[in-house]
Amino acid sequence: MKRVIETIRAAYPISPETEQALKDSVTECRFPKRYQLVKAGVYVKCAYFIEKGMTRSFWLVNGEEITTSFSCEGGIVFSMDELYYNKVSEEYVETLEDVVAYRIPLERLLELFRTNIELANWGRIIHQNEYRRLHRSHKERLTLSAGERYEAFKQQFPQVCQRAQLGYIASYLGITLSTLSRLRGAKK
Amino acid sequence: MKRVIETIRAAYPISPETEQALKDSVTECRFPKRYQLVKAGVYVKCAYFIEKGMTRSFWLVNGEEITTSFSCEGGIVFSMDELYYNKVSEEYVETLEDVVAYRIPLERLLELFRTNIELANWGRIIHQNEYRRLHRSHKERLTLSAGERYEAFKQQFPQVCQRAQLGYIASYLGITLSTLSRLRGAKK
DNA sequence: GACAATTTTTGACATAGGTCAAATGTTGGG
DNA sequence: CCCAACATTTGACCTATGTCAAAAATTGTC
Numbered sequence: 001m002k003r004v005i006e007t008i009r010a011a012y013p014i015s016p017e018t019e020q021a022l023k024d025s026v027t028e029c030r031f032p033k034r035y036q037l038v039k040a041g042v043y044v045k046c047a048y049f050i051e052k053g054m055t056r057s058f059w060l061v062n063g064e065e066i067t068t069s070f071s072c073e074g075g076i077v078f079s080m081d082e083l084y085y086n087k088v089s090e091e092y093v094e095t096l097e098d099v100v101a102y103r104i105p106l107e108r109l110l111e112l113f114r115t116n117i118e119l120a121n122w123g124r125i126i127h128q129n130e131y132r133r134l135h136r137s138h139k140e141r142l143t144l145s146a147g148e149r150y151e152a153f154k155q156q157f158p159q160v161c162q163r164a165q166l167g168y169i170a171s172y173l174g175i176t177l178s179t180l181s182r183l184r185g186a187k188k
Numbered sequence: 189m190k191r192v193i194e195t196i197r198a199a200y201p202i203s204p205e206t207e208q209a210l211k212d213s214v215t216e217c218r219f220p221k222r223y224q225l226v227k228a229g230v231y232v233k234c235a236y237f238i239e240k241g242m243t244r245s246f247w248l249v250n251g252e253e254i255t256t257s258f259s260c261e262g263g264i265v266f267s268m269d270e271l272y273y274n275k276v277s278e279e280y281v282e283t284l285e286d287v288v289a290y291r292i293p294l295e296r297l298l299e300l301f302r303t304n305i306e307l308a309n310w311g312r313i314i315h316q317n318e319y320r321r322l323h324r325s326h327k328e329r330l331t332l333s334a335g336e337r338y339e340a341f342k343q344q345f346p347q348v349c350q351r352a353q354l355g356y357i358a359s360y361l362g363i364t365l366s367t368l369s370r371l372r373g374a375k376k
Numbered sequence: 377g378a379c380a381a382t383t384t385t386t387g388a389c390a391t392a393g394g395t396c397a398a399a400t401g402t403t404g405g406g
Numbered sequence: 407c408c409c410a411a412c413a414t415t416t417g418a419c420c421t422a423t424g425t426c427a428a429a430a431a432t433t434g435t436c
Contacts, residue, residue: 061331068323080323084316113309120308121301127315128272134322135256135268141329142362143249146423166384174330179423181385334393354414367393369415 001026001102004049007074011129012122021116025109026102031095038079038093046103047078053099054163057091058171067172070096070160076126082106096164146175147183189214189290192237195262199317200310209304213297214290219283226267226281234291235266241287242351245279246359255360258284258348264314270294284352334363335371 005019014022026049031037037055038044055077059066068091071077079089083106112119140149153173154161161169170180193207202210214237219225225243226232243265247254256279259265267277271294300307328337341361342349349357358368 059327059331061327066327066330068326080316080320084313084320113312114305117302117305117308120305120312124301124308124312124315125272127312127319128268131315131319131322132268132272134319134326138256138322138326138329139247139249139254141326142254142359143247165382171330176424177384178386178425182423185385353412364394365414366395366416370393373415 001049001051003051003073004102008122010074011125012118014118014122018116018118021112022104022119025112026104029101029103031099031101033095033098035099036092036094037077037099037101038089038091040090040092041088043082043088044079045082045107046105047076047083047109048101048103050075050077051100051102053095053097053101054160055093055095055099056164056168057093058168059091065092065171067168070157070164070168070172072159072163077101078106083109096168141174146173146179147186149173149175150180150183189237189239191239191261192290196310198262199313200306202306202310206304206306209300210292210307213300214292217289217291219287219289221283221286223287224280224282225265225287225289226277226279228278228280229276231270231276232267233270233295234293235264235271235297236289236291238263238265239288239290241283241285241289242348243281243283243287244352244356245281246356247279253280253359255356258345258352258356258360260347265289266294271297284356329362334361334367335374337361337363338368338371 001023005022008014008022028051029048031053037048038057040060050071050073052073054073055071055075056067057069057071057077059068071093077093079091079093081087081089081091113123114120140152144152150169150173153169166180167177170177173180189211193210196202196210217236219241225236226245228248238259238261240261242261243259243263244255245257245259245265247256259281265281267279267281269275269277269279301311302308328340332340338357338361341357354368354372355365358365361368
C-alpha cells in the first residue's frame with residue numbers, strides 16, 4: 001500500500017497506528033482493464049484505494065457516457081450515493097488499465113471516520129480538494145473556450161491526458177469527440 | 189444560533205458539549221445588503237455561519253461576475269482558498285440581503301476540526317454534500333438545455349429563485365441574462 | 377502479420393445560445 | 407410622490423460547437 005499511504009499522508013498526516021488500522025481493514029485485489037468496479041443501480045459495499053492503474057467514473061445519460069472524473073495511483077474510488085446517502089449508485093466506475101487496489105468495506109470506512117479523528121480529517125480534506133477541483137472546472141467551463149479548456153486539462157492532468165482515450169477526455173470537458181479532435185488538429 | 193445549530197445537527201449529530209464549544213468560539217455580527225464578506229486578494233481570517241439572510245459567492249473574470257453559489261440560513265460562508273490552502277481568496281462573497289451571522293476565526297475552526305471528532309466529521313459531511321451538489325450541476329450542465337437547467341434550479345432552490353435577482357441566477361446556470369429572460373417569457 | 381474492432385480525423389451542414397444595444401419595468405431614497 | 411438607479415425584456419444578428427456520417431489510423435488478437 002505504499003502509494004496509497006503516501007497519498008493519504010500528503011493530504012493529512014496520519015500516525016503509524018492509524019496507518020496500521022487502515023492496513024488491517026483492506027484486502028488487496030486486482031482487476032483487468034475495462035472492469036466495472038461500480039455499477040449504477042447496485043450496492044457495491046466497498047471502496048477501493050488505487051495502488052496501480054487508472055479508472056474513470058461516468059454517468060450514462062440517454063445511452064451516452066459522460067465521464068466525470070479520473071482516478072490514478074493513490075486515488076480512492078467509491079460510489080458517492082452509497083457512501084454518503086446509503087443509496088445505489090447513479091454512476092459507473094470502470095478501470096481504464098489493469099488495476100491493483102485495496103478494497104475496504106464501506107461500513108468499516110464509515111466506522112473509521114466516526115472513531116478515528118485523523119481519518120475523519122483526511123476524509124474532510126480529500127473532499128475539500130475534490131470540491132475545489134470541481135469548482136475550478138466549473139469556472140473554466142463558463143469562461144474558457146473548448147480549446148482553452150483542453151489546454152488547461154493537459155496542463156493539470158498530463159498523465160491522464162496521455163493514458164486516457166480522446167472520447168473520455170472530450171466528455172469530461174463537455175465537448176464532442178469531433179470538436180476535440182479538430183482542436184488537436186488545429187493546434188499543431 | 190438556533191438556525192445554525194439545527195443545520196449542523198442535520199448534517200452530523202453533535203453533542204451538547206460540542207455545541208457549547210462552537211458557541212464559545214463565535215461572535216454575532218450583522219451586515220447590510222450588498223456588503224462584501226469575502227474579497228478576492230485579501231485574507232479574511234474568519235468564516236461566517238449565516239443565521240438570517242442570503243449571500244452569493246462569485247468570481248470576477250474579465251470584469252464579469254460569475255456566481256458560483258448561494259448560501260442561506262444555516263449555511264456557512266468562507267474563502268476556500270484561505271481555509272483549505274491558506275492563500276488569499278480568488279472569489280468574492282457578498283450579502284444579497286441584510287445578514288445576521290456568527291463569525292468564527294479560521295484558526296479556531298481548524299483547531300476544532302483537528303481536536304473535535306464530531307466537528308471533523310461535520311466538516312467532512314458538508315463537503316461531501318457540496319461536492320455532490322456540484323457534481324450534479326456539472327451533469328446538468330452537460331445534459332440539459334438552458335431551459336431545463338432553469339427548471340431544475342427552480343425546483344431545487346425555490347427560495348433562492350425568489351430571493352435572488354435574475355442576473356445572478358443566469359450566471360450561476362451558465363447562461364446570459366437575455367437568454368434566461370427569454371426562457372421565462374416563453375414559458376408562460 | 378493480417379484482419380476485425382476500436383479510435384481518431386475530417387467534411388458538410390445545423391442550431392442553441394451569445395452579443396450588443398435599445399426599450400420598458402421596478403424600486404428605494406429624498 | 408417623483409426621479410434616478412437598477413433590473414428585466416426584447417430585437418436583430420452572429421458564431422462556437424454540435425450532429426451525422428464516412429474515411430483513415432491505430433490497436434489487439436489469433
